[in-house]
Amino acid sequence: MVSEAPPFWWQSAGIQSALLSPLGWVYGRVARRILDRRVRKAVAAPVICVGNFTVGGSGKTPTALALADTAIARGFKPGFLSRGYGGGVRHATVVDPARDTARLVGDEPMLLAAKALTVVSANRVEGADLLVRHGADLIIMDDGFQSARLVFDQALLVVDARRGVGNGCVLPAGPVRAPILDQIRHADALIVVGEGNGADPMIRLAARAAKPIHLARLQPRNAAQFRDRNCLAFAAIGDPEKFFATLEEAHVRLARRQGFSDHHPFSDDEINDLMAEAELYGLNLITTEKDYARLLAGHGRALDLVKKTAVLKVEMVFDSPDVPGAIIDAAVTAFKRRRTSA
Numbered sequence: 001m002v003s004e005a006p007p008f009w010w011q012s013a014g015i016q017s018a019l020l021s022p023l024g025w026v027y028g029r030v031a032r033r034i035l036d037r038r039v040r041k042a043v044a045a046p047v048i049c050v051g052n053f054t055v056g057g058s059g060k061t062p063t064a065l066a067l068a069d070t071a072i073a074r075g076f077k078p079g080f081l082s083r084g085y086g087g088g089v090r091h092a093t094v095v096d097p098a099r100d101t102a103r104l105v106g107d108e109p110m111l112l113a114a115k116a117l118t119v120v121s122a123n124r125v126e127g128a129d130l131l132v133r134h135g136a137d138l139i140i141m142d143d144g145f146q147s148a149r150l151v152f153d154q155a156l157l158v159v160d161a162r163r164g165v166g167n168g169c170v171l172p173a174g175p176v177r178a179p180i181l182d183q184i185r186h187a188d189a190l191i192v193v194g195e196g197n198g199a200d201p202m203i204r205l206a207a208r209a210a211k212p213i214h215l216a217r218l219q220p221r222n223a224a225q226f227r228d229r230n231c232l233a234f235a236a237i238g239d240p241e242k243f244f245a246t247l248e249e250a251h252v253r254l255a256r257r258q259g260f261s262d263h264h265p266f267s268d269d270e271i272n273d274l275m276a277e278a279e280l281y282g283l284n285l286i287t288t289e290k291d292y293a294r295l296l297a298g299h300g301r302a303l304d305l306v307k308k309t310a311v312l313k314v315e316m317v318f319d320s321p322d323v324p325g326a327i328i329d330a331a332v333t334a335f336k337r338r339r340t341s342a
Contacts, residue, residue, distance in 0.1 A: 189213070
């Protein structure tokens with residue numbers, strides 16, 4: 001997987017994407033075959049997969065957390081299944097938030113584990129089986145749409161309304177993980193996050209395929225405490241600009257902003273620069289929950305930065321509050337149908 005998205009991925013297709021398009025064609029052919037895989041493992045619980053079209057953040061993890069909130073309120077015991085970016089876990093492992101760190105299991109699993117039972121596994125079949133053995137009666141996959149090794153009872157594609165799918169080209173010519181039409185064909189619904197027209201082509205394609213389209217947004221939960229403060233915001237996520245925009249919409253004054261590549265490991269020099277700049281200009285440091293989790297597991301000056309940094313907490317809010325429940329109902333219905341026909 002590409003660790004840092006080149007800027008041309010998020011611009012109109014040009015010479016760089018054209019030169020890489022033969023490789024993208026090959027990658028797309030392989031990805032299509034994986035998506036079309038007919039032999040998939042069925043597990044003894046409904047499976048909801050929350051994926052996205054592209055490399056990089058679009059709102060998968062907040063969507064998964066929102067589904068878990070609804071599931072818990074309905075009496076389910078949901079379990080999260082994650083691959084765990086950059087972690088050192090080789091076999092399916094239950095995440096212990098009191099013992100594990102982002103360095104071991106990944107930053108997103110640490111956020112998920114604070115909500116519900118979470119398993120990290122490169123082998124998603126093995127991970128799903130482990131969740132069932134630990135009592136999960138609903139599995140929510142954070143990513144994994146393109147792996148196609150499990151039977152999905154609901155497959156969701158999340159897309160950012162502002163960035164959309166970038167230049168629309170398949171890796172490495174662009175950020176798209178598999179041909180767009182093939183992804184839509186295998187999805188059960190599209191979730192559009194935020195405001196903007198970047199996702200309009202995906203909305204039109206999903207509408208033509210008669211796929212449900214749900215609108216959602218990231219809503220800060222603790223922005224009031226930062227209102228009218230002068231802040232230095234930093235983020236190492238798929239789209240740092242989304243984080244900065246969320247802060248500005250919450251009326252947080254951003255005197256400085258610093259974006260890094262997704263899952264970026266902060267060096268001591270970078271940490272020193274952030275703290276020195278904040279001190280020089282009298283600014284409050286603020287970052288994302290994912291970055292905070294990664295810093296907690298960091299080395300060197302990371303814990304010094306943690307002590308000086310506040311966290312903006314966000315949640316996914318759907319335009320229709322009934323959407324998460326409807327998705328869960330559809331997954332349970334599909335699960336019962338396939339169990340009956342097995």
